[in-house]
Each structure stands twice: as structure tokens, then as C-alpha cells.
Amino acid sequence: xxxxxxxxxxxxxxxxxxxxxxxxxxxxxxxxxxxxxxxxxxxxxxxxxxxxxxxxxxxxxxxxxxxxxxxxxxxxxxxxxxxxxxxxxxxxxxxxxxxxxxxxxxxxxxxxxxxxxxxxxxxxxxxxxxxxxxxxxxxxxxxxxxxxxxxxxxxxxxxxxxxxxxxxxxxxxxxxxxxxxxxxxxxxxxxxxxxxxxxxxxxxxxxxxxxxxxxxxxx
Ligand code: G3P
Numbered sequence: 001x002x003x004x005x006x007x008x009x010x011x012x013x014x015x016x017x018x019x020x021x022x023x024x025x026x027x028x029x030x031x032x033x034x035x036x037x038x039x040x041x042x043x044x045x046x047x048x049x050x051x052x053x054x055x056x057x058x059x060x061x062x063x064x065x066x067x068x069x070x071x072x073x074x075x076x077x078x079x080x081x082x083x084x085x086x087x088x089x090x091x092x093x094x095x096x097x098x099x100x101x102x103x104x105x106x107x108x109x110x111x112x113x114x115x116x117x118x119x120x121x122x123x124x125x126x127x128x129x130x131x132x133x134x135x136x137x138x139x140x141x142x143x144x145x146x147x148x149x150x151x152x153x154x155x156x157x158x159x160x161x162x163x164x165x166x167x168x169x170x171x172x173x174x175x176x177x178x179x180x181x182x183x184x185x186x187x188x189x190x191x192x193x194x195x196x197x198x199x200x201x202x203x204x205x206x207x208x209x210x211x212x213x214x215x216x217x218x219x
Contacts, residue, residue, distance in 0.1 A: 001179055004057065004187035006167065008035045008046065012190040013053050019193070024057030025050055026131070026167065026187040028087070028111065044080055051081035059109045059129075061087035062097075070097040078106045085109050085128060090118045095125045102126030109165065114142075119151040123160040129185065133168035134178075145174070149181045156182075172196055 002023035005016045008031040016022040027050070032038075037046045047060050058081070062073040070093060074086040078101075085107040088094040098108045102125065109129040110122035114137060122130050132151060134144030148166050155162060166178040169188035172195040178186050 002185040006187040008032045016190055017053055026059040028061050047080050051083045056083045057085055058083045059085045059087040067093045067096050087111050095121050098125040098127050116150050123162040127162045129163050129165040131165045131167040135168035135170040145177050148183050152182045
């Protein structure tokens with residue numbers, strides 16, 4: 001199972017990378033805007049800075065929504081670094097663009113996925129990654145994890161090579177449940193990754209060990 005961090009914040013990416021468990025990064029236009037990054041050259045420079053931190057798999061999203069625009073932008077993004085995965089929205093033109101990039105050997109991440117039907121289309125077109133948004137489904141009273149389970153079942157049944165990248169993860173239980181049901185990748189904020197560290201019995205046990213050690217040493 002791969003861990004991606006869902007942010008464009010360089011220090012958070014560095015912190016997750018330094019922990020030694022990071023396999024990639026996902027960004028989107030909202031996350032880039034949150035960091036105050038705008039303008040073609042600034043955006044490209046920021047993606048390059050992200051690529052310089054991690055080993056591989058940096059999702060960079062196109063803004064265009066027409067086929068030619070997505071191809072033009074996607075090629076520009078892919079030129080930034082071999083680590084770039086071109087992120088394409090799940091729309092009709094996007095499916096065509098995914099097919100095109102697949103034939104060109106450029107990896108894609110199909111985003112804004114909310115149904116099994118969309119997942120089938122993306123896999124048929126040859127998406128490298130599929131991003132169903134769990135949290136946003138939960139927000140409107142649909143079970144996001146159930147969708148992940150359904151897509152994992154379909155992909156395994158037909159041996160699709162597209163990896164299920166569970167996105168819009170809000171808390172550690174989302175992540176753990178994704179692991180149980182076989183998502184290939186999770187992308188989540190830093191606090192969800194570091195949240196996995198927490199257990200009060202670990203803290204209590206460590207405090208006791210250190211106190212006992214100090215006592216034995218006569219401190
Ligand atoms: O990668 C997609 C993800 O960033 C969406 O997360 O929390 O905005 O629903 P969220």
C-alpha cells in the first residue's frame with residue numbers, strides 16, 4: 001500500500017518524506033492556490049520543487065477542460081520532471097486525454113471520481129491511478145468507503161492495471177479502512193499520516209520505561 005500526501009506545502013511534504021513512509025504527492029488547483037502559487041511559471045517551478053523532495057509520483061492537475069487544452073497542458077507538466085503524473089478530471093474530454101497519454105507512455109491520475117461507472121471508464125482508457133473522493137461522498141451521506149470496496153472488487157475481477165488511489169481522506173479511520181479493503185494508494189493530509197503514530201498506551205508505556213530506567217540509574 002502506498003502513502004501519498006495531499007498538499008502543495010513544501011515543508012509538510014518534506015516532513016512526510018523525512019518520516020520515511022512517503023511514496024508520492026497529490027496536488028490540485030485548490031491546494032496550489034492555498035499556497036499562493038499562481039501563474040504558469042510559478043506553478044511549474046513549484047512542481048519542480050516538490051519533485052526535488054520526493055522519489056516519484058507527483059500528481060499535477062491540468063486546468064483545461066477541452067481535449068486539446070488538456071493534451072497541451074499535460075505535455076508541459078510531464079516535461080517538468082519524470083516524476084510527474086498528469087492529473088485529469090473525470091469528464092468526457094478527460095477520458096479521451098487519458099487514452100492519449102496512455103498511448104504516449106505518460107502516467108495519469110483520473111480525479112473527481114464518485115462512481116463505479118466512472119472508475120470503469122478511467123480504467124478502460126488506461127489511467128495509471130484513479131482518485132475516488134471518500135470524504136466528499138461521506139459529506140453528502142453516501143458511503144465513500146463502500147465505493148472504494150466496489151471499485152477494488154471490479155478492478156481485481158478484470159485485472160485492470162489502474163491503481164485505486166483513495167482521496168479526500170479526512171481521518172485515520174478512513175486510511176485504515178482503505179488498507180483493510182485493499183486500496184492501492186491513499187492520499188491524505190500530513191495530520192492523518194502522523195495521526196497513525198498516536199496511542200495513549202504508547203505514551204504511557206514509554207513514560208514508565210524512562211521513569212524505571214532513571215530510578216534504576218539512581219537519578
Ligand atoms: O486529492 C483530492 C482531495 O484533495 C480532496 O480532498 O478534503 O478537499 O475533499 P478534500
